[in-house]
Amino acid sequence: MHVRLVDYLDSVNRYRKQKISNRNFLIVLAIIVGILAGLAAALLKSMTHTIEDFLQSDWQWKYKYYLYLFFPLTGILLTVLYVKYFIRRTKFETGLTPLLYAISKKSSRVETHNVYSQIITSAITVGFGGSVGLEAPIVTSGSAIGSSLGRFLGLSYKEITMLLACGAAAGIAGAFNSPIAGIVFAIEVLLPEFTIPAFIPLLLSAATAAVVARIFYTQQLFFLVTEGWEVNALFFYVLLAVFIGLFSIYFTKVNYLVKNFFYGINHPYKKVLTGGLLLGLMVFLFPTLYGEGYITIKNLLKGDYLNVINNSIFSGYNGYPSLVILFTLITIFAKSIATLVTLGSGGNGGTFAPSLIMGGLMGFVFAYSVNLTGLVHLNTSNFIVAGMAAALSSIMHAPLTGIFLIAEITGGYVLMVPLMITSAISYMINRSVQKHSMYTKALADKGELLSYEDKDTTVLNQMKLRYLIEKDYVQLLEDELLSTRMPDILKSQRNICAVVDARQDFKGLIYVEEIFSEMMKNPDKELLTAHHLVHTALKLININDDLKSVLGKMEEDRVWVLPVVDSENTFKGFVSKTSIFNKYRALLMRQADYMG
The missing domain is CATH 1.10.3080.10 (Clc chloride channel)
Known part of the structure; x- marks a missing residue:
């Protein structure tokens, strides 16, 4: 069923690309995100204020005011119980920090449950007296709408990120009836670099959300009467x-x-x-x-x-x-x-x-x-x-x-x-x-x-070392006869080989040119093992290291390739400057395309 759905979406996307450009299609989607985020903002405010009005005005009881000591406790408890029993597969996170992390490290993937879970939990928390605001939840909810829609349609990273930002802008616009502030928030907090083409979807999404939210929720937040300033x-x-x-x-x-x-x-x-x-x-x-x-x-x-x-x-x-x-x-x-x-x-x-x-x-x-x-x-x-x-x-x-x-x-x-x-x-x-x-x-x-x-650090932080590891290097056991592995060594076209023990623990490396030299001059070359030629690596890279520190180690020892191991010293492969720089260039091109 899933495969058939993916195939159907692919066919729809191919047809769509023939009839409408990506830029125009993104504008249509931005308007859709604005409508949905505006509805979400109106729903959140209505739910919250309904709970508040019931507890403070509608519900009459002789000793009600003594319960004000326990209303916030009740709201927080209900929120925790909802998260525990209804959000099991993924981690529930609050605030803007997870949203920023999703943009920088998760390819702008915001879990779909945030569309509704943020509304439910924040309405309960604030309605029962929790001393917080509704804006961060509605921003996350709007961002989840944009991210989920983009991923459902199989869009690229740049397009998903733009729809995520549209959802965030629409959330602010709908919550405050302030479309300009929504746009500025998305640009200032989520998209510090942008161009005019990126501005258009934000503009339409925020304006749409403000209109939709105003239709369903008409209360004005503040009224200010002033003659100006002196x-x-x-x-x-x-x-x-x-x-x-x-x-x-x-x-x-x-x-x-x-x-x-x-x-x-x-x-x-x-x-x-x-x-x-x-x-x-x-x-x-x-x-x-x-x-x-x-x-x-x-x-x-x-x-x-x-x-x-x-x-x-x-x-x-x-x-x-x-x-x-x-x-x-x-x-x-x-x-x-x-x-x-x-x-x-x-x-x-x-x-x-x-x-x-x-x-x-x-x-x-x-x-x-x-x-x-x-x-x-x-x-x-x-x-x-x-x-x-x-x-x-x-x-x-x-x-x-x-x-x-x-x-x-x-x-x-x-x-x-x-x-x-x-x-x-x-x-x-x-x-x-x-x-x-x-x-x-x-x-x-x-x-x-x-x-x-610091754009260099920013791009490097987006890259994962585990995806840059090259595994097509020959691995030799310590006591293995080199003569038996010569066909593999010649075929690999690499100038180094990794030496490991029976448990795959990394022991060092061997230079291929030294293998050839020893095989030619050693009369007992048939008995020559990897142990005789192994060298200790100048540096070891842990698979969890960040790419900036990896490049720093390479520059420090003037090497082009370093071995990668996990926390238990198990050999995983080699990482090279070439693979890092190739990925770096690819990300720069993707960001340039995105900002355009």
């Missing part, structure tokens, strides 16, 4: 950017600490219990931490500055501005911990929305505090918006995404200059300390990140 306030925008840049460094470092803490808990249900109860307690004390938290920013933009504290058990102290400021500051740091606890304990979501919330709260508390001094009056809403852009830019290392996303979702294009200033400064501060974002650092440490600053 030149006199620029100094304060710069000061806010510095504070947020420093905070983003703190957030990145805390991210690793919390991850390591939960990695140390081996039993998954202990993680769920620990994280769920801790998160429930934090949500009980700071209601702003429940779910995405956008409602708080909405109220602040409306001028309801006491909303942060009013819905908490500390609402009786809302008449003290200093306590409002203190409570908001604690909420900001609590949000950072709550987000990481949700993810570390097994919930699904991303740091996209939390970045916006933390940045918005920092912008509010900054402007609110300055205004209390009476020395100057700042437009608080403007600083909330600028704070959101700065936080997203610095934490994600995506300043353009931060600028255009906030400008689109708030309608704050009139604030473009403050958005640019705060985003750029906060990003530079974080980048000066953290070369890689929290999404890319793990991949960079393993040498698995596509880097357009």
Whole structure:
């Protein structure tokens, strides 16, 4: 059945290539991806908010509010159970890091189950109060749509990667109703190098998703009313950017600490219990931490500055501005911990929305505090918006995404200059300390990140040593008579032979010219064995070594060929500079074609 399906698809592709060019066909597929990703975004938001509304408003019970301590635990537990019982064949991964890894190391293959599993698990996590965002799951879901469609149609790597990026752009566009931000995100995070032809499918996919999502889900995320910005306030925008840049460094470092803490808990249900109860307690004390938290920013933009504290058990102290400021500051740091606890304990979501919330709260508390001094009056809403852009830019290392996303979702294009200033400064501060974002650092440490600053390393990281091993070299046993293997040696047309023992452990190598020399001058040539002529290899290559280190060893000893063994010293073959350079050129040509 599978063979017949493949043959049918091949015939369809051949017919399609005769009638429509690859570029036009890719545009059609980009529109299809946009439609599907827009539907996925609308479904995800509807499911999440349905759960939230039921738990917070529709369901009435005398003691319901005591259960708020356990709602996040319930959501995380249901997520973990779903993953355990419904996703068995493949590993379930969250966040943007696996997506970047798929592009760099897995030929842009994103498992198909991510189309629906990301929606289900993130809706459960966030709906029950998990303090994370929906954007990373919908990006992964959209990317899975594009990747699966491309692989189903038997497209090439470059075309699958483009559809993956279209799905990611469509996911952002559908989730935020922000097509420009979706395009910028795909280019800035997933496709740092692109050309105008690559831009067209992204444009159509993002625009289509925004339209489709808007049809099925019409709620506006934010409303901003502003008369613009004042030149006199620029100094304060710069000061806010510095504070947020420093905070983003703190957030990145805390991210690793919390991850390591939960990695140390081996039993998954202990993680769920620990994280769920801790998160429930934090949500009980700071209601702003429940779910995405956008409602708080909405109220602040409306001028309801006491909303942060009013819905908490500390609402009786809302008449003290200093306590409002203190409570908001604690909420900001609590949000950072709550987000990481949700993810570390097994919930699904991303740091996209939390970045916006933390940045918005920092912008509010900054402007609110300055205004209390009476020395100057700042437009608080403007600083909330600028704070959101700065936080997203610095934490994600995506300043353009931060600028255009906030400008689109708030309608704050009139604030473009403050958005640019705060985003750029906060990003530079974080980048000066953290070369890689929290999404890319793990991949960079393993040498698995596509880097357009070091193209040689990037291309080499895409290559697998195991696929470059040459196995057509003659293998000689230590005690084997060379005279019996002369026909094989002459036929191989190689200048070296590998020497192994009975267990295939590598013992060394023999130069063919030495074999000929000894056979001609040795009167006992019939008794000559491989053991008499074996040389110790200058270097051994492990089959798991990366290609950059392999080339480094070759340059160090000025050799063209080196033997490859596994971790148990079993001989696997030889690797040569020729095979590495040939593959390197092939990948460069593939990338050049892709970017065109």
